[in-house]
Amino acid sequence: MKLLVEALVTAPIATVWRAYTNPEDITNWNFASDDWHCPSASVDLRVGGKFSSRMAARDGSVGFDFEGEYLNIEPNRLIEYRFGDRIAEVQFVEEAEGVLVSVTFDPEQDNPIDMQQSGWQSILDNFAAYVSKK
Numbered sequence: 812m813k814l815l816v817e818a819l820v821t822a823p824i825a826t827v828w829r830a831y832t833n834p835e836d837i838t839n840w841n842f843a844s845d846d847w848h849c850p851s852a853s854v855d856l857r858v859g860g861k862f863s864s865r866m867a868a869r870d871g872s873v874g875f876d877f878e879g880e881y882l883n884i885e886p887n888r889l890i891e892y893r894f895g896d897r898i899a900e901v902q903f904v905e906e907a908e909g910v911l912v913s914v915t916f917d918p919e920q921d922n923p924i925d926m927q928q929s930g931w932q933s934i935l936d937n938f939a940a941y942v943s944k945k
Contacts, residue, residue: 812914814924817934818939821909828887828903830942832856834860837864840941841877843933846870858884864893897918912938 816849830836841864852864860881867874879894890901897917904911907938914935918927 812918814918814928814931815913815915816928816934816935817911817913818935819906819909819911820939822942822945824887824903824905824910826945827910827912827942830945831890831901831938836941841934841939842937843898843930848849851901855881856884857881 813920822830830840832854834852834854835935836848837854841849841852844858847866848869850865850867852862854860854862856862859879860880862878862881863878865874865876867909879892879899880891881892882898883889883891892899897919899916902911902913902915904913912935914931916931918924
């Protein structure tokens, strides 16, 4: 079973793509709630390249690295990556109102599905809000 989250981003495709793949931008949107943040990110945007985002509670109580490897990249259209034994696919589709960003991902087994869905949706909503303000 795959999970899906989506957001419409009101910006040109080049702006959306850059904000999704640029480490400096990623640190501004890659967290699910205001009590978390993303203090660092790295991106080697090529097939076989690695990525990593540090996700941490603002109070320093907990944190983890979200990291993986790119499997497929089609600029301005698709990013597919592996993280652990799971796979995610990010699609960018230009529409009249902006860019529809869809993320399909394998859920993990430790947390409830609805919690995973809402967490990933919150991050994507933060992304859309961040890019729309640029």
